[in-house]
Amino acid sequence: MEPPWLDDDLRSISFNSTTTTTATDINRSTSSESEATWTSSTPTKPHALSGDPCWDAIRRSGSLSLTDIRFIQRLGAGDIGSVYLANLKSSSAAVFAAKVMDKKEIASRNKDARATTEREILEVLDHPFLPTLYAWLESPKWSCLLTEFCPGGDLHVLRQRQPCKRFPESTVRFYVSEVVVALEYLHMLGIVYRDLKPENVLVRSEGHIMLTDFDLSLKRDLSMSTPTQLFPNHNHLNPPPPTYHRPLDPPKFTSSSCILPNCIVPSVLCFHPMRKRKKPANYGGPEFVVEPVDVRSMSFVGTHEYLAPEIISGEGHGSAVDWWTLGIFMYELFYGVTPFKGMHNELTLANIVARALEFPKEPAIPAMARDLISQLLIKDPDRRLGSMMGATAIKHHPFFHGVNWALLRCTSPPFVPPPFCHHEAADNGCHGTPVEYY
Structure with a gap:
């Protein structure tokens, strides 16, 4: 059963409206949209994702839409949207960070003619200390990026x-x-x-x-x-x-x-x-x-x-x-x-x-x-x-x-986060392993 807070925050996203995240620049805003058709794309480097359970879940799902995603909890919010802990309804074991962005807000803030969108940045990255982009969903007004979820927070x-x-x-x-x-x-x-x-x-x-x-x-x-x-x-x-x-x-x-x-x-x-x-x-x-x-x-x-x-x-x-x-x-x-x-x-x-x-x-x-x-x-x-x-x-x-x-x-890291209980997080959060982005 969907958690009650989904009505106020995420249900609109699942049915064609959304907010986004950025956690940095100087102005903050949110917005929404009417129903639109979503298209999906997957990375061009599947060889680099071989054996990754998240990639395997994406591949098995075929063409994705926003209604295929279950939003578990919000991880952070900013001026052009929000980031959510999410999984696929067809495969709850694979968890993602889902970043939903308002294209209009991106365009209005991107005043540098040579700058580019975050999706265009992520799709060329292939490095162990940078995000893995698993898929992105597009509508005329919104973009949703599915990237790696980091349980250790920031x-x-x-x-x-x-x-x-x-x-x-x-x-x-x-x-x-x-x-x-x-x-x-x-x-x-x-x-x-x-x-x-x-x-x-x-x-x-x-x-x-x-x-x-x-x-x-x-x-x-x-x-x-x-x-x-x-x-x-x-x-x-x-x-x-x-x-x-x-x-x-x-x-x-x-x-x-x-x-x-x-x-x-x-x-x-x-x-x-x-x-x-x-x-x-x-x-x-x-x-x-x-x-x-x-x-x-x-x-x-x-x-x-x-x-x-x-x-x-x-x-x-x-x-x-x-x-x-x-x-x-x-x-x-x-x-x-x-x-x-x-x-x-x-x-x-x-x-x-x-x-x-x-x-x-x-x-x-x-x-x-x-x-x-x-x-x-x-x-x-x-x-x-x-x-x-x-x-x-x-x-x-x-x-x-x-x-x-x-x-x-x-090299042995100075801190290794405890296992994240994403199944419990869907209901009451996973106590003892808090995750905070931004």
């Missing part, structure tokens, strides 16, 4: 359950390492993620991570990006000695491109992001770098506390914004707060572009961690770690000493 909720609401160094290194590899893969596909934060990093059943929510991602034609480059190699066994950076002097005022209507720091910001890059130091033999580090966008997108200075300046940004957000992400995992948060959003933006990075006295974190965060949070994107050599430079930082990048999937 890192924001998991961090809040830790002692003092912070992760220890070994845990931070584990999660940041996997995020670096995921971002490297996205950049190689010409995708700038633009929305890294703990809420968008989910924990799979085996404890490894999965990035989610690609609503704000930018996908570029690889032919427009930098081809494979050859750089000097940073020796794995004998890395160069670390450099400790004093806080950078604020960039001098050069234009009036600041987007803040009442900028409280008029003497800073508005640096030009296209200054000539420094050549990487020579530490050994050649290193191949295939990330398209020169993709550009003028969009103002993201979460306020995670926005990079070049996004705020409005003068264009590229894949270096993902390395800035990695620095904010790492800082938050260590300290439980973000470094530039102000009393309100405008002050937060002003802090990002003007205030020097500071580290709290407590808790004390390793010097290598502070150095990595400092190099990721350099305000000038051309001087930021990763801007020239992408993830290659970041992987060689001493903070990651001992990380076997080729065997991350074989």
Whole structure:
């Protein structure tokens, strides 16, 4: 029997109306639609899904419609829809995260002519730290994506359950390492993620991570990006000695491109992001770098506390914004707060572009961690770690000493969620294994 709350929230979805999810941008809204015909599509990489019980259930079901899906509970909601725990009525054992999106809301928010839809992003992904797209359903107004469900919830909720609401160094290194590899893969596909934060990093059943929510991602034609480059190699066994950076002097005022209507720091910001890059130091033999580090966008997108200075300046940004957000992400995992948060959003933006990075006295974190965060949070994107050599430079930082990048999937996770009882969740929820997205 369907749970009583389905009447108010999900019954309309099963019979041709819906709401959607995004968990990031700045405005929120919901909407509904009248009855429409749904069409379904399945991934073009069935070989990669061989033996996956969710894929097997999809394949056995043949052509799907929204009425073939049973919505169990809502996992999260945002400005263009909602994400639900769901399964197929023909196979209750296979559970999915069903994301139902309003196409009109997607189009109105997608002001970047070169950006793309989340479905188009997901259908090209094939990586252990990124979502598996099993199927999508389309109507003239709505899209429903069926992707992998992660029973461990997100890192924001998991961090809040830790002692003092912070992760220890070994845990931070584990999660940041996997995020670096995921971002490297996205950049190689010409995708700038633009929305890294703990809420968008989910924990799979085996404890490894999965990035989610690609609503704000930018996908570029690889032919427009930098081809494979050859750089000097940073020796794995004998890395160069670390450099400790004093806080950078604020960039001098050069234009009036600041987007803040009442900028409280008029003497800073508005640096030009296209200054000539420094050549990487020579530490050994050649290193191949295939990330398209020169993709550009003028969009103002993201979460306020995670926005990079070049996004705020409005003068264009590229894949270096993902390395800035990695620095904010790492800082938050260590300290439980973000470094530039102000009393309100405008002050937060002003802090990002003007205030020097500071580290709290407590808790004390390793010097290598502070150095990595400092190099990721350099305000000038051309001087930021990763801007020239992408993830290659970041992987060689001493903070990651001992990380076997080729065997991350074989590393024991710091947290493995208990088995999720999706049968019980359909009635009363599975107590003891709460799942919270966003």
